[in-house]
Amino acid sequence: DVKVTQSSRYLVKRTGEKVFLECVQDMDHENMFWYRQDPGLGLRLIYFSYDVKMKEKGDIPEGYSVSREKKERFSLILESASTNQTSMYLCASSPTLGTGGRLGYGYTFGSGTRLTVV
Amino acid sequence: QQQVKQSPQSLIVQKGGISIINCAYENTAFDYFPWYQQFPGKGPALLIAIRPDVSEKKEGRFTISFNKSAKQFSLHIMDSQPGDSATYFCAASFGNTGKLIFGQGTTLQVKP
Numbered sequence: 001d002v003k004v005t006q007s008s009r010y011l012v013k014r015t016g017e018k019v020f021l022e023c024v025q026d027m028d029h030e031n032m033f034w035y036r037q038d039p040g041l042g043l044r045l046i047y048f049s050y051d052v053k054m055k056e057k058g059d060i061p062e063g064y065s066v067s068r069e070k071k072e073r074f075s076l077i078l079e080s081a082s083t084n085q086t087s088m089y090l091c092a093s094s095p096t097l098g099t100g101g102r103l104g105y106g107y108t109f110g111s112g113t114r115l116t117v118v
Numbered sequence: 119q120q121q122v123k124q125s126p127q128s129l130i131v132q133k134g135g136i137s138i139i140n141c142a143y144e145n146t147a148f149d150y151f152p153w154y155q156q157f158p159g160k161g162p163a164l165l166i167a168i169r170p171d172v173s174e175k176k177e178g179r180f181t182i183s184f185n186k187s188a189k190q191f192s193l194h195i196m197d198s199q200p201g202d203s204a205t206y207f208c209a210a211s212f213g214n215t216g217k218l219i220f221g222q223g224t225t226l227q228v229k230p
Contacts, residue, residue, distance in 0.1 A: 004161070035220075040127065042207060043162070043220040058217070059120075090161055107154075107218060109161030 003027050004110040006091050012116045019078040021113050023091030029108075030096045032074035034058075034066065037088040037112070046089075049074055050096075081117045089113045120145060122210050124221025131228050137195040139224045141208035144189065148210040152218070153182065153193050156205045165206070166193070198228045 007022035025032065031050055035043040035058075045058030047066040055066050063085060067075045074093075078085055091110040124141045131137045141151075152167035168175045168182045168191065175182045181194040195202055208221040 033217075040222055042124070042222040043218075045217055045219075048217065092161070107152075107162075107164065109154075109163065111159065111161050 003108050004091055004093055006089075006110040006113050008113050009111065010114050010116075012118060013078075013081050015082060015117055017078075017081045017117075019081050019115065019117075021076040021078075021089055021091075021115070023074045023076070023110055024072050025074075025091075025093040025108070026072065027093060027095070027108065028071070029093035030071070031094045032068065033092040033094075033107070034064075034074065034076045035090045035092065036060070037090055043090065046076065078115075081115075083117050085115065086117045087115060089115055120219055122208060122219050122221040124208050124224060126224060127222065128225045129227070131198045131226065133198065133200060133228055133230050135198050135228075137198045137202065137226055137228070138192055139206055139208070139226070140190065140192045141221050142188075142190045143210050145210070145212065146189070147212040148219075150211045151182070151184065151191050152209050153180075154207045154209065154220075156207065156223075158204075162205075162207055195226075198226075200228045200230050202226060203228050 004025045013019050033048040034046040037043050044060050049055045049068045065077045090112045092107045094107045122143050153165045154162035155165040156162040166177050166180050179196045184191045206224045209218040211218045
């Protein structure tokens with residue numbers, strides 16, 4: 001019944017390391033999203049993708065990049081990890097509904113990756 | 119203008135009581151307002167959602183009240199149960215952007 005899978009539940013990385021967070025969905029959804037969750041700040045959008053090889057910046061893209069080579073997989077990359085990137089990272093996917101590509105509905109989230117940068 | 123402001127940050131309710139969480143927004147282009155529920159160790163899951171053409175939507179013990187003129191919406195949990203203890207997020211989106219803007223979250227504890 002698992003629909004959105006994030007490859008790691010917990011990660012500990014050192015400052016300056018390049019970090020890859022992987023997300024795979026099995027629902028054939030067009031749209032995928034990366035959020036980070038911090039206490040008191042809610043969920044903030046980092047990057048999203050409407051289609052393979054397409055990406056758009058969210059509200060806090062600095063220090064991050066993404067890759068979507070296949071429809072089911074969306075990777076978040078921390079180019080040079082810093083301590084202020086210690087957070088819970090959540091991946092989500094959603095279908096494109098109806099004519100005109102109505103979006104924003106039916107998000108399915110993964111269980112999250114808790115990343116600690118030391 | 120893209121923000122969704124949620125309150126309170128935390129809430130303690132006795133079993134059987136009513137839990138109320140409020141959200142406010144500025145962008146009148148928002149046209150979809152979902153609520154998500156998150157249990158510890160899990161990702162958020164869609165609980166209930168509303169479009170601005172209705173003022174209330176009810177699903178079981180969960181009700182969304184929507185006030186378009188005040189640009190506010192709220193989640194009411196009737197007969198709150200310990201199993202409702204979780205973090206709740208309101209959100210909003212508009213048009214075809216597909217982006218959900220989330221509130222800050224409310225941690226609800228229902229005491230037995």
